[in-house]
Amino acid sequence: MSVIRTQVAGLYTDNLVDVVVSSGLHLINTIPQDDETAVSVVQTVNLQVVHSNNQAIDNTARVYIEDPVGTWTLAYNEAAGGFQAGFTGTATRKSSPGAAALDELWIALNRTVPWGSLRVIGVRVVAASGGDTLDSTYNFVVEDIEPATITECLWLSPRRCRIRFSESMNTSADLHGTLFHRYFGGGVEVKGSNELYIADPLEEAWEGSYLDLQGSVYPTNCQSKLITDVEVTVALVPTGKVLIDTTELEADSGVDYNSAGKVVRRRALRATIGAYRLQPRLDLEGAGETPYVEERVQCAFAPLVKAVSLPDACDIPSGDTVSQYVVIDFEDDVSLGRWYELHAYNVEDASGNNAAHLSLELQTPMFGCPANRQQLWKFFPGSVQEEDLTDELQLRKMSVVLQDLLNVMWLRADGLDKVLDAWQCPEQLIDHLLYTLGNPFRFPVPTVKQKRRLAEALPELYSGTGIARRVEDATLQTNCIAGMIKFFLGINAVIRPHWPGDTWVLGNCYLGASEGDWPGQQTILGTSSAYLRNSYDVDVSPVILTAEEQRIVRDICTWADPANMHLARIIMGTPDPGAVWILGSAGFSEVGLTTNLG
Amino acid sequence: MASPYWSAPGVAQGRIRPTEAIPDHGFWDFCLGYDSEEPAEFMLTVGETIKLEQAYNFSPMDFVNFCWTMRTPSELPRAAVLVNAGTVRFADGSLFDTGDGCRGPVLPTSCFLAADTDQLLLISGSTNPTNNGTFRIGAIGGTIVPATKHVAPMFDRCVLENADMVAGTEYAVTVKLLGARWRAQVYVNDILRVELIEPANHETMRRFLKLHVSQVVGPATMSFRLTLESVTP
Numbered sequence: 001m002s003v004i005r006t007q008v009a010g011l012y013t014d015n016l017v018d019v020v021v022s023s024g025l026h027l028i029n030t031i032p033q034d035d036e037t038a039v040s041v042v043q044t045v046n047l048q049v050v051h052s053n054n055q056a057i058d059n060t061a062r063v064y065i066e067d068p069v070g071t072w073t074l075a076y077n078e079a080a081g082g083f084q085a086g087f088t089g090t091a092t093r094k095s096s097p098g099a100a101a102l103d104e105l106w107i108a109l110n111r112t113v114p115w116g117s118l119r120v121i122g123v124r125v126v127a128a129s130g131g132d133t134l135d136s137t138y139n140f141v142v143e144d145i146e147p148a149t150i151t152e153c154l155w156l157s158p159r160r161c162r163i164r165f166s167e168s169m170n171t172s173a174d175l176h177g178t179l180f181h182r183y184f185g186g187g188v189e190v191k192g193s194n195e196l197y198i199a200d201p202l203e204e205a206w207e208g209s210y211l212d213l214q215g216s217v218y219p220t221n222c223q224s225k226l227i228t229d230v231e232v233t234v235a236l237v238p239t240g241k242v243l244i245d246t247t248e249l250e251a252d253s254g255v256d257y258n259s260a261g262k263v264v265r266r267r268a269l270r271a272t273i274g275a276y277r278l279q280p281r282l283d284l285e286g287a288g289e290t291p292y293v294e295e296r297v298q299c300a301f302a303p304l305v306k307a308v309s310l311p312d313a314c315d316i317p318s319g320d321t322v323s324q325y326v327v328i329d330f331e332d333d334v335s336l337g338r339w340y341e342l343h344a345y346n347v348e349d350a351s352g353n354n355a356a357h358l359s360l361e362l363q364t365p366m367f368g369c370p371a372n373r374q375q376l377w378k379f380f381p382g383s384v385q386e387e388d389l390t391d392e393l394q395l396r397k398m399s400v401v402l403q404d405l406l407n408v409m410w411l412r413a414d415g416l417d418k419v420l421d422a423w424q425c426p427e428q429l430i431d432h433l434l435y436t437l438g439n440p441f442r443f444p445v446p447t448v449k450q451k452r453r454l455a456e457a458l459p460e461l462y463s464g465t466g467i468a469r470r471v472e473d474a475t476l477q478t479n480c481i482a483g484m485i486k487f488f489l490g491i492n493a494v495i496r497p498h499w500p501g502d503t504w505v506l507g508n509c510y511l512g513a514s515e516g517d518w519p520g521q522q523t524i525l526g527t528s529s530a531y532l533r534n535s536y537d538v539d540v541s542p543v544i545l546t547a548e549e550q551r552i553v554r555d556i557c558t559w560a561d562p563a564n565m566h567l568a569r570i571i572m573g574t575p576d577p578g579a580v581w582i583l584g585s586a587g588f589s590e591v592g593l594t595t596n597l598g
Numbered sequence: 599m600a601s602p603y604w605s606a607p608g609v610a611q612g613r614i615r616p617t618e619a620i621p622d623h624g625f626w627d628f629c630l631g632y633d634s635e636e637p638a639e640f641m642l643t644v645g646e647t648i649k650l651e652q653a654y655n656f657s658p659m660d661f662v663n664f665c666w667t668m669r670t671p672s673e674l675p676r677a678a679v680l681v682n683a684g685t686v687r688f689a690d691g692s693l694f695d696t697g698d699g700c701r702g703p704v705l706p707t708s709c710f711l712a713a714d715t716d717q718l719l720l721i722s723g724s725t726n727p728t729n730n731g732t733f734r735i736g737a738i739g740g741t742i743v744p745a746t747k748h749v750a751p752m753f754d755r756c757v758l759e760n761a762d763m764v765a766g767t768e769y770a771v772t773v774k775l776l777g778a779r780w781r782a783q784v785y786v787n788d789i790l791r792v793e794l795i796e797p798a799n800h801e802t803m804r805r806f807l808k809l810h811v812s813q814v815v816g817p818a819t820m821s822f823r824l825t826l827e828s829v830t831p
Contacts, residue, residue, distance in 0.1 A: 004718055004828055007638040007671035008648075009780040010631040011824045014667075018659040028661070028808040029792050038801045050810045052660040097789045098813035 023053040025134035027125050034138035038351075039121075041114035041142055044089070049105040049127045049134060056101040057093070058128045063109060066122030066139075075109055086112050103129075115142040147355035153342055153362045157427070158333035158411065159303070162311055163342065163360070168323045168350040171310060175205050176348045178326045181274030181308045182206075188213070188269040189254065190221055193247040194228075198240045198271060204230050206273050210345055211244060214304045214331065215269040218250040224277050225249075270304060275347050276328055278302050281339040281361065292389045294377065299400040300338035303330035312449060323350065334364050336407045337371065369411050376403045422455035430455065440559045443552045450488075457487060461560075481538070484556045489549055491540050498535035498568040499527050535568035536561070544573045630782075630824040631669075638671060644778055647825040655817050662809040662820070666794060667802060670780055674798035675717045677777025677829040680709050686721075686771040688729050690763040693755055694739055701763040703773060708743040708754040710735075718776040719758065720830070726764035732776070733758040777829040785821040786811055 031046040032039045045065075051057060063076040065087075075087040083089055089109040093102040105127065115121060119142045127134040148165040155161045165178070173179040187199030196211070210224045225244035233239060256265040280300035289295045307329040313322050334340070341361050348354040376399040377385065388395040418424035425433050430451045437458045445451045461484060485493040527533060538553055545553065550570055557567040630648045632638035686703045693700035703721065715738050724730050740755035783793040791809045809820070 003643045003645075004675055004776060004778045004826075005641040005643050005716075006674055006778050006826065008632040008640050008642050009671055009824060009826075010629060010633060010669040011648075011780075011782050011822075012629050012667040012669075013664055013822060014627050015663065015665045016627050017663050018657075019661050019663055020658070021660045026661075026810075028810065031794060031805065033805055036803065040797045040800065043797070048810070050812075052810070052812045054813050096791075096810045096813055097786045097818065098811075098815065100813075103813075104810060 021052055024051070024132040025057070025127055025129050026050050026052060027134060027136040030123070030138060032140040034140070036140040038143040039115070039140045041117065041145055042110075043115065043142075045107075045109040045123060047107050047109075047123070047125060049107075049125065050096065051101075051103040051129045051132065054099050054101055054103055055129050055132070056103060057105050058130075061091075061105055061107075061125070061127040063107060064122075064124040064126070065109075065111070066124070067116070067119055069120055069122070072122070072124065075111075076107060078105075083109070088112060117146040118142060118144050144349065144351035145353060147353040148347070148349045148358070149355075150342065150344060150358050150360040153360055155334075155365050155367070156327075158336070158364075158367060158408070159330045160327060160427075161330075161342075162325055162327045163344075164320070165324050165326075165347075165349070168321050169326075170348045170350060170352070171323045175203075175209070176346055176354060178275065178323075178344075178347050179308050179310070180347075181276070181305065182272065183274075183304075183306055184271045186268045186270070188215075188271045190216065190218075190249050190252040190269070191241075192251060193249050194244050195249070196242045196244065196271070198242060200240070201238065202230050202232050202240055202242065204232055206230050208346070209273050209275075210277055210343075211242060212272045212277060212304055213269065214271075215254065215267050216250075216252045217256070217267070218252055220248045221250055221252055224279070227273070270331070272305050274305060274308065275344050276305050276308065276326075277343040277345070278305070278330070278334070279341045279343060280335075281341050285339045292393075294385070294389060294396055297393055297396045297400055298338070299397075299404050300335040300340065301332070301404060302340070303332040303334060305329070306331045312447070315449075333408045333411070335404045336364055336369060336411065337366050338404075339363050367411055369407065369414060373407070373410065376406065422452045425452070425455070434458075441552075441555055443548075443555050445488075453487070481557060481560050484560060485538070485540070485553055488552055488556065489545075491543050491545075491549075493553075494539040496537055496539060497533075498537050499532045531566065532568075534564050535566045537569045537571055538567065539571040541571050542574055545570065627664075628822075630822060635669070637673070642826045644826050644828045647823050649824075650822045652820045652822075653817065654820055656811060656814045658815060660810070660812040662811055663806070664809070665804050665806055666782060667804045668780070668782055668794060668796045669802050670796050670798050670800070672798070673713060674779065675777045676711075676714075676775060676798070677831040678709075678775045679772070679831045680775055681705055681771060681773040683723060683770045683772055685767060685769050686724075686773060687767045688724070688726075688763045688765055689755070690765040692765075693757060700737075700757045701761045702756050702758045703771075704740065704755040705773065706754075708741050708752040710738045710740075710753040710756050712738055712751065712753075714738060714756070714775060719756065720774040720776055721771065722774075723771040724764075724768050726766070726768075728762045729764055729768070729771075733761050735759075774831050777831070778826055779829050781825045781827055783823045783825070784809055785819075785823065786814060787818050788821070 027047060027049055029046065029048045032043060045063075047063075049057060049061060059078045061076070061078045062074060064072045065075045066072050073086070074084050076083050076089070076091065078091065082091060087109055089107065091108075092106045094104040094106060095102055096104055120139055121142060122137060122139050124137045125134065144167070148167045148169060150163055151166050152164045153161050154164075169178045170176060171178050173181075182200070184198050184200055189197045190213070191197055196213070207227055207230050209227050211227050212224050213221050216222050225246055227242055228245050229243040231239050231241035231243070252269065254267045254269040255263055256267065258264045280302050282298055282300060285298050285300075286293075286295040305328055309327045309329070310322050311325045311327050316322060316325055339361065340363075341359050344355070344358040346354060346356060347358065377396065380388075380395065380399070384395070415424075415426060419426070419429055420433065420436075422433065427448050430448060433455050434445075434451060437455055439454065439458065441454075445454055461480070481495050482493045485491060538557065540553075553570055554567060561567065628650060630650060632640065685706050688703055690701050691697065691699050693702050693704070703719075715735055717735055719733050719735055720731075721733065722730050735756045736759040737757040738753045738755075739757070740753045742751045742753060779795055779798070781793060781795050784791045786809060791811075792807050794805065794807075811818075
């Protein structure tokens with residue numbers, strides 16, 4: 001017998017409770033319910049209007065739908081033909097159990113076109129029963145069924161850009177995630193016209209992704225290729241074979257030989273498989289110009305994507321989420337002021353909507369370089385230009401290539417005076433800058449941004465921890481240590497003496513002074529240990545530090561505290577009464593009862 | 599009808615005070631169905647109902663409030679019209695390769711999913727009566743679309759179990775995939791009060807519902823039912 005079989009569902013019931021309400025009309029059992037999200041685009045709007053006192057509902061019920069926000073459409077009007085244009089459904093009058101009147105109206109309303117993705121839909125129900133009236137409104141949000149788009153690209157440097165998606169994305173490093181990217185810095189070989197070998201482990205799921213290759217001597221090899229097949233293993237032996245959708249590749253092992261068969265050069269072929277690709281728009285740039293004009297010949301370099309990452313939360317505009325962004329690092333500088341098309345393949349949003357291909361046309365900025373700098377092409381006399389433009393354009397082609405390289409070199413040269421600027425120093429020189437500034441801390445600073453902040457703050461840290469001042473001004477000193485802990489860890493810390501400071505001082509205090517004699521004063525025994533007197537605690541409670549964070553705190557204290565001071569403890573978590581010294585009050589306390597000896 | 603549901607009553611199914619699934623949401627009065635987030639071991643057939651009845655002596659009240667959270671199985675059979683009065687080729691013994699012994703239809707476009715295996719196919723409109731009827735899909739195969747792995751692959755033909763096909767190409771054949779859905783209902787004295795159908799793969803959510811019982815006084819029976827029903831597109 002042919003019957004459908006399927007797995008059993010689970011229906012959980014809870015919060016069963018009987019209630020008594022005021023007599024009148026009530027809107028109940030709305031599906032979707034108020035504030036429901038991720039509602040299906042074809043969801044039927046179900047609702048029940050009931051009267052709680054055995055009273056028939058008037059035939060004047062109306063249902064309005066709000067879509068878009070602010071625009072209300074009459075969807076159902078019982079007094080005027082029922083369902084209105086654009087809506088269908090059923091409206092049924094019923095009697096509740098034991099009722100004599102038709103005290104219920106059940107409505108199931110469908111819109112003839114599906115609800116829009118992520119739209120906020122309002123439902124307003126108006127009904128009457130005798131003298132009782134009902135006018136109730138609720139909202140639901142439709143599911144997300146549309147993939148994201150790339151809305152902007154911000155160039156942070158010639159080798160780094162940050163792209164923004166229109167919504168939160170899947171930030172997985174696997175296929176379909178915005179962080180999907182594999183960089184193969186070596187072990188790449190072109191074997192045949194459509195065949196490459198990559199030494200690193202491959203995954204079959206990468207079929208359909210794009211592969212970019214750099215480092216080959218053959219220009220046709222250095223273009224993006226669509227992967228048609230990935231052969232991971234044959235008979236359990238890894239092969240690393242990648243087939244692509246072209247037959248134009250030239251075999252290239254990355255090793256050059258001379259005529260005698262000796263190795264003269266080893267080039268590292270590099271490849272990437274990932275979601276992003278930067279494509280020069282040379283076909284479009286100037287393509288509309290008439291032939292033999294200089295704008296027809298342009299040049300732009302497309303560097304390989306080297307890494308992708310998420311930005312820091314503090315770097316993105318308020319209202320956006322980190323998962324909307326991806327920072328793309330390129331292997332080399334892009335051309336300045338040139339047009340490109342940035343492609344993203346098979347990235348899906350947080351709701352699982354996959355975009356097979358997204359693209360954004362963009363022009364790279366000049367990064368502060370003047371746009372009217374010397375143009376090589378302009379060096380040539382007009383007659384030479386005219387002669388070249390009407391001939392083979394070789395001079396023009398060479399000048400735009402050299403101009404592109406020259407622009408990059410100018411940018412680098414202009415950047416030399418920024419090497420000592422914490423925020424403009426090139427990323428690869430930040431560690432050198434910290435070394436130059438005499439970074440005294442041994443713990444690693446994890447991010448580039450933290451390194452820049454440290455480089456900026458080091459002079460101030462030094463001034464706050466001068467040897468002479470820190471001995472004289474303990475308050476300044478403790479503030480400085482607490483400030484550094486806040487700087488590195490973002491944690492509020494309190495620096496306090498390990499041993500209370502208001503202890504009994506010979507000649508100034510009265511032993512056994514009572515409250516009546518010296519209101520508000522008690523005499524407390526101190527310690528005779530110089531080490532304890534010069535020790536202090538770092539209190540970060542209720543925070544609990546990791547081992548690495550404790551190491552950072554100890555490093556800071558070791559460097560910043562005066563030579564005669566010592567870090568005794570780091571107080572973390574919930575304050576422990578045992579961590580507070582309870583000292584005996586001379587003349588009042590009895591040993592063994594209220595006195596803890598230090 | 600004998601049902602696998604009753605093969606081990608009381609074991610992870612239909613229990614009072616369920617504890618396995620959705621434990622963080624609080625206390626649950628009872629669960630109809632399978633009390634686990636894991637795929638159910640039990641298979642139900644269309645028409646079977648899981649029911650819990652409660653006799654209650656109603657004092658004057660207006661509503662019985664309750665909450666429902668329904669988890670539908672992820673592999674609920676989909677209902678779809680694959681071909682609407684279109685061209686379909688029927689193969690009798692040579693579906694994939696000559697003489698392979700497989701019988702089934704070849705659709706003009708690839709629209710079978712791998713998950714459709716073991717589901718029911720309704721064929722109508724063929725001039726050969728034996729080609730019409732409801733058949734179970736034994737296997738899916740044929741032309742794969744798309745060629746990449748980024749979208750679930752779809753196929754253009756299927757093997758039908760116990761089919762008696764007459765080979766040939768027909769031009770006004772309708773092919774439908776029969777689906778199923780779970781319908782939850784509450785009855786008071788066998789009068790329907792609330793019903794709920796959750797779409798497959800929909801986010802599990804807690805719904806706040808009410809039984810209108812303002813005119814019920816004295817003994818009555820509340821019946822909570824979970825029924826598997828077929829869906830013909």
